Amino acid sequence: xxxxxxxxxxxxxxxxxxxxxxxxxxxxxxxxxxxxxxxxxxxxxxxxxxxxxxxxxxxxxxxxxxxxxxxxxxxxxxxxxxxxxxxxxxxxxxxxxxxxxxxxxxxxxxxxxxxxxxxxxxxxxxxxxxxxxxxxxxxxxxxxxxxxxxxxxxxxxxxxxxxxxxxxxxxxxxxxxxxxxxxxxxxxxxxxxxxxxxxxxxxxxxxxxxxxxxxxxxxxxxxxxxxxxxxxxxxxxxxxxxxxxxxxxxxxxxxxxxxxxxxxxxxxxxxxxxxxxxxxxxxxxxxxxxxxxxxxxxxxxxxxxxxxxxxxxxxxxxxxxxxxxxxxxxxxxxxxxxxxxxxxxxxxxxxxxxxxxxxxxxxxxxxxxxxxxxxxxxxxxxxxxxxxxxxxxxxxxxxxxxxxxxxxxxxxxxxxxxxxxxxxxxxxxxxxxxxxxxxxxxxxxxxxxxxxxxxxxxxxxxxxxxxxxxxxxxxxxxxxxxxxxxxxxxxxxxxxxxxxxxxxxxxxxxxxxxxxxxxxxxxxxxxxxxxxxxxxxxxxxxxxxxxxxxxxxxxxxxxxxxxxxxxxxxxxxxxxxxxxxxxxxxxxxxxxxxxxxxxxxxxxxxxxxxxxxxxxxxxxxxxxxxxxxxxxxxxxxxxxxxxxxxxxxx
DNA sequence: GTCTAATGCGCG
DNA sequence: AAAGCGCGCATTAGAC
Numbered sequence: 001x002x003x004x005x006x007x008x009x010x011x012x013x014x015x016x017x018x019x020x021x022x023x024x025x026x027x028x029x030x031x032x033x034x035x036x037x038x039x040x041x042x043x044x045x046x047x048x049x050x051x052x053x054x055x056x057x058x059x060x061x062x063x064x065x066x067x068x069x070x071x072x073x074x075x076x077x078x079x080x081x082x083x084x085x086x087x088x089x090x091x092x093x094x095x096x097x098x099x100x101x102x103x104x105x106x107x108x109x110x111x112x113x114x115x116x117x118x119x120x121x122x123x124x125x126x127x128x129x130x131x132x133x134x135x136x137x138x139x140x141x142x143x144x145x146x147x148x149x150x151x152x153x154x155x156x157x158x159x160x161x162x163x164x165x166x167x168x169x170x171x172x173x174x175x176x177x178x179x180x181x182x183x184x185x186x187x188x189x190x191x192x193x194x195x196x197x198x199x200x201x202x203x204x205x206x207x208x209x210x211x212x213x214x215x216x217x218x219x220x221x222x223x224x225x226x227x228x229x230x231x232x233x234x235x236x237x238x239x240x241x242x243x244x245x246x247x248x249x250x251x252x253x254x255x256x257x258x259x260x261x262x263x264x265x266x267x268x269x270x271x272x273x274x275x276x277x278x279x280x281x282x283x284x285x286x287x288x289x290x291x292x293x294x295x296x297x298x299x300x301x302x303x304x305x306x307x308x309x310x311x312x313x314x315x316x317x318x319x320x321x322x323x324x325x326x327x328x329x330x331x332x333x334x335x336x337x338x339x340x341x342x343x344x345x346x347x348x349x350x351x352x353x354x355x356x357x358x359x360x361x362x363x364x365x366x367x368x369x370x371x372x373x374x375x376x377x378x379x380x381x382x383x384x385x386x387x388x389x390x391x392x393x394x395x396x397x398x399x400x401x402x403x404x405x406x407x408x409x410x411x412x413x414x415x416x417x418x419x420x421x422x423x424x425x426x427x428x429x430x431x432x433x434x435x436x437x438x439x440x441x442x443x444x445x446x447x448x449x450x451x452x453x454x455x456x457x458x459x460x461x462x463x464x465x466x467x468x469x470x471x472x473x474x475x476x477x478x479x480x481x482x483x484x485x486x487x488x489x490x491x492x493x494x495x496x497x498x499x500x501x502x503x504x505x506x507x508x509x510x511x512x513x514x515x516x517x518x519x520x521x522x523x524x525x526x527x528x529x530x531x532x533x534x535x536x537x538x539x540x541x542x543x544x545x546x547x548x549x550x551x552x553x554x555x556x557x558x559x560x561x562x563x564x565x566x567x568x569x570x571x572x573x574x575x576x577x578x579x580x581x582x583x584x585x586x587x588x589x590x591x592x593x594x595x596x597x598x599x600x601x602x603x604x605x606x607x608x609x610x611x612x613x614x615x616x617x618x619x620x621x622x623x624x625x626x627x628x629x630x631x632x633x634x635x636x637x638x639x640x641x642x643x644x645x646x647x648x649x650x
Numbered sequence: 651g652t653c654t655a656a657t658g659c660g661c662g
Numbered sequence: 663a664a665a666g667c668g669c670g671c672a673t674t675a676g677a678c
Contacts, residue, residue, distance in 0.1 A: 189652095290675085311675060312656095319658060319674080349673095353659080356672055380668050384662080391670045394660045423662095478666030486666090534665095541667040545662090573662040573668085 017203045023213065025166030028085075028220075032212030035078065035091035036203040040100060043088055047081065047104055054082030054219030055112040055135070057122045058211050061197040064389065067366040068374075069118075069125040070253065076126035077202055082215025089212045091202045092126065105129045113222045115139050115155040115214075117247050117374075124251050130643040133244045138218055140239055141225040143378040144232065147529055159217045162224045167217050170210040177206040232526040239377065242553060244644070245560065246375035246385075249568055251643035253370030254392075254406050256361055257615065261405040265358040268351050275347035282337075287345050293318045296342070300326075303333045320349035354402070360390045361405055371406075375571070381529050382546035385571050393572050403617025408569075413585045414616055415566075417592045417609035418575035421446055422548045423475050429603040430524070430543065431511035435504060440603055447471065454500045470501045474508065475544055477516075477537035512540035525550040548574060551598070551605060559595035563588060564644070577616070585611050 017036030022029060033043075047053065058078040062068050079090045079101045090097040104110065106129050114120060116139045120131045142153040152158070159167045178196030179187070186195035200207045229236050279287035283295060297316040300308065308326070309317040323346045331339055364371040371390060379386035387393045395402040408414045424446055428436040439449040450471055451464040459467075466487050473483050484494040502509045515521060516536040521529040521543050527550070529542045556576055560568060566588045569577040576596075580588040589609045596607030612618065 288673095313676075315675080317657095317674090321658075353672070357660095360671090379670095382668060384668060386669055388670065391660085393662075394670055396660055418662095473666060476666040476668090479664055481664080482666045535667095537665050538667060545668060548662095575662080 018205070021205060021209050021212075023166065023170075023209060025169075026164035028164065028166075030166075030213065030216050031086045032209050032216075033086070033088045034203060034205075034208045035089050035094065035097060036208075038090065038094065038097050038100075040096060043090075043100055046083070046086060046088060047110075050081075050083045052111045052113060052219070052222070053104075054080075054087075054215040054217070054222075055114045055119055055123075056080045056082070056211065056214040056218060057119050057126075058207070059122055059197065061194040065360065065363050067364060067372060068389065069121045070366040070370070070372045072367055074122075074125055076122050077197075078208075078211045079123075080211050080215035082212065082217075082219045084216065084220045087212030087215045089208050089215075093202070102127055102129070105131070108134070110134065111136070113138060113218055115158075115218050115221075117243065117250075120247055121250060124247075124643060130248070130251065132248075132644070133240055135244075136222065136240060137243060138221050138225055140243055140378060141222075141229055141236065144235055144239065144527075145225065145228045147378065147381045147383065147527070149379070149381070155214065155218060155221075158225075159221055163217065163220055167213055170206075170213045173206050174210040177204065232528070235526055238553065238557070241557065242377050245556075245568055246377050248644040249570070250372045250375060252567065253366070253368075253372040254569065255409055256365045256369050256371055257405055257407045258362070258365065258369045261358055261361055264401055264405070265355065265362070268354045268358065272348055272351040272355060275344040275351070278344045279341055279348075282341060287341075287348050290315065292345065296338075296345075299334065299338045300330070303330070303335070303338075305330045305333055318345070318349075320346070320353075323349060353396070354399070357390070357395065357402055358405070364390050373570075380545075382542050383527060383549050384545065384573060385549075387570070392570060400617035400619050404615050404619050406616040408579050408614050411582055412579045413582050413614060414569060414577055414612040415580055415585060415589050415592060415609060416575060416577045416612050417589075417596050417607050418572075419548070419552065419596065420606045420608060422551065422574050422605060423544050424471060425603050425605055426544050426547045426551070426600065427475055427508055427511075427540075429601040430547065431505075431508045432601075433505045433507035433511070436508060437603060443604075450501075450504065453504045454497075466497055467501065470497055473498075474501060474505075474512070474540075476541050477512070477535075477539075512537075515539040515543055521546075523547050523550065547600075551600060552576065552596075555596040555598065555607070559592050562595070563591055566592070567644070577612070 017034055019037040020031055020033045022031050024030070057076050057080070060073065060075045060077060062074070063071070068074070076092055079092060081088050081090070081104060090101050092098040092101055105123055105127060112131060112135045114135055114137055116137060120135050123129055123131060138155070138158065139153055142158055152161070156167050156171060174196075175193070178200060179192050181200065182192035182195045186192055276287055279292065283292070285291045293316045296318070300306075309322050311317050323342065327342060327346065334342070361371060366372065373387045373392055374389045376386045376388070397403070424436070425440055428440050435453065439446060439453070442449070447464055447468040451459040451467045454467050455463045466483070466489070469483060469486055473479075480491045480494040480498055483498065484491045487494070489497075516539050518539060519531050519533070521531060521539050523529070523543060523546045525547070527546055529546060531539050552571075552574060556568070560566070565584065566578045566580045569579045576592070578588065578592060589611050593607055593609035596605070596609070598605045
């Protein structure tokens with residue numbers, strides 16, 4: 001693609017800023033109307049002629065670790081509406097323009113195209129309007145076309161690939177402008193960028209042109225991407241529905257039990273500090289320093305302990321894991337004082353992760369005590385979702401104190417439902433392996449039955465464990481080395497176990513072998529996943545993991561559309577958590593379990609639902625009273641409007 | 651000290 | 663023949 005030079009043209013006006021700017025890229029002329037001289041009648045004519053508008057917003061700078069769009073200081077500085085040839089850049093600080101923005105966004109007949117969910121969230125935060133399914137996301141479409149995150153799904157990359165490099169030029173110009181205007185003291189590192197987003201004048205030509213072109217280009221991109229989606233338009237519909245629900249979860253937010261979280265953090269910090277002080281006072285340097293590793297290394301050498309894990313530069317590796325192994329194996333050989341400092345260092349390792357988590361919760365919460373996690377509905381190649389800010393899918397499950405930080409809204413309870421061994425069931429359904437299908441149909445424990453088939457009815461506990469690992473290893477594409485590494489058996493023994501598993505379920509093996517040779521995996525739902533040429537063995541996992549994800553989506557769709565009174569609260573891969581009115585908990589628990597209990601190609605898919613109660617994590621009774629009371633201390637909260645549909649807050 | 655890449659560890 | 667899969671993010675380690 002050739003790059004004709006940008007043709008800046010400014011339509012002169014009587015005084016001050018121009019009314020509009022004209023830019024030409026690759027033979028495409030685009031007019032950008034400035035907020036400096038807004039004309040309501042002309043804007044109304046423009047919107048009346050466009051059924052689908054490109055939508056983009058420019059906002060104040062965002063701190064990713066904070067409440068983002070839900071921060072009290074967050075503002076939308078510009079709102080842009082675009083057709084393929086024209087953009088209107090509006091400044092909401094002007095009452096006339098604000099009213100025009102509001103009327104356009106709130107019009108239930110109007111559709112928008114944005115890139116990512118950043119803009120719909122900003123629209124909610126600034127105007128209280130939930131766009132719901134009235135918005136289509138080009139990022140979502142791009143992920144359906146190529147689910148590989150590394151394919152480049154940014155708006156600049158996509159428009160550069162499919163249209164021309166006009167946006168890239170506009171962005172470069174904007175950055176140059178920000179650097180040029182940033183005052184002394186706001187130039188180091190990325191400070192100029194933060195300053196620019198917050199303070200660049202709303203009528204600055206470079207800023208206005210950049211903002212307007214974003215809306216034009218996202219609008220131009222839509223039909224190009226849609227053409228690539230013709231083979232899976234049903235997925236587009238489904239994913240758009242899910243994205244709107246996920247945005248609803250983000251908007252509603254999860255209620256943080258702040259008194260509990262704060263008290264817990266204080267307590268853990270106390271433990272951490274005590275351990276750190278003990279080491280510092282004894283040795284004269286902090287437990288986290290490399291000097292501690294060197295000291296410990298010396299002590300271990302003196303005690304005759306060698307052959308320990310080291311970093312590439314030869315330093316002793318000090319992680320929670322290596323410390324535990326060390327204590328388990330060599331504590332007896334160490335003098336009491338060394339043993340004690342080692343234990344203190346372990347406390348530090350254990351508590352630092354907790355502190356990081358709890359701090360992140362509190363930082364992410366808005367003034368009402370709600371966190372608004374970002375949900376990427378198509379993060380993994382397999383379409384698995386990710387949750388960030390905070391990363392709620394990765395909290396240590398066996399320490400219920402972490403999950404206990406989150407609670408249902410007053411008068412509500414949380415209900416969780418998860419699939420039982422869904423990946424094994426999906427593998428049975430897709431491969432059609434008669435033995436595995438029979439095992440599942442019989443309703444007995446899959447791992448018990450597998451061990452019995454492999455070793456006879458008198459199988460040992462160890463044999464059950466290794467055959468279970470073998471089942472998962474096969475689904476993941478693992479081999480003898482991996483199995484040996486996990487179980488401690490020799491690779492030869494692992495090889496024999498795998499052989500036994502393979503002759504028990506030969507059709508599963510034949511199926512994954514067949515998939516391994518393909519350059520692309522197409523799932524039953526029509527999803528296309530490109531294979532990694534060097535790792536064809538991963539294809540089986542892509543297929544199974546992705547299909548399991550789509551079974552969850554189908555079930556959630558069935559449930560959520562039938563029961564709008566229950567609110568989706570969180571997804572954890574093969575588990576969904578909803579929030580329901582307390583008085584309705586039993587009925588909605590049953591309905592959720594029923595929706596998730598289905599049949600896939602003749603194989604039963606089983607799910608189990610459970611009413612969790614007011615909090616996510618359940619504390620054992622002896623932990624309940626530990627950190628300060630929280631039950632009655634939650635302040636009355638202003639309930640946000642219902643963001644699931646297309647609704648208005650005010 | 652500051653930055654980044656790798657590692658470790660949490661979840662499924 | 664051999665190959666564990668998919669994530670997020672704090673910590674660690676090393677370069678500058």
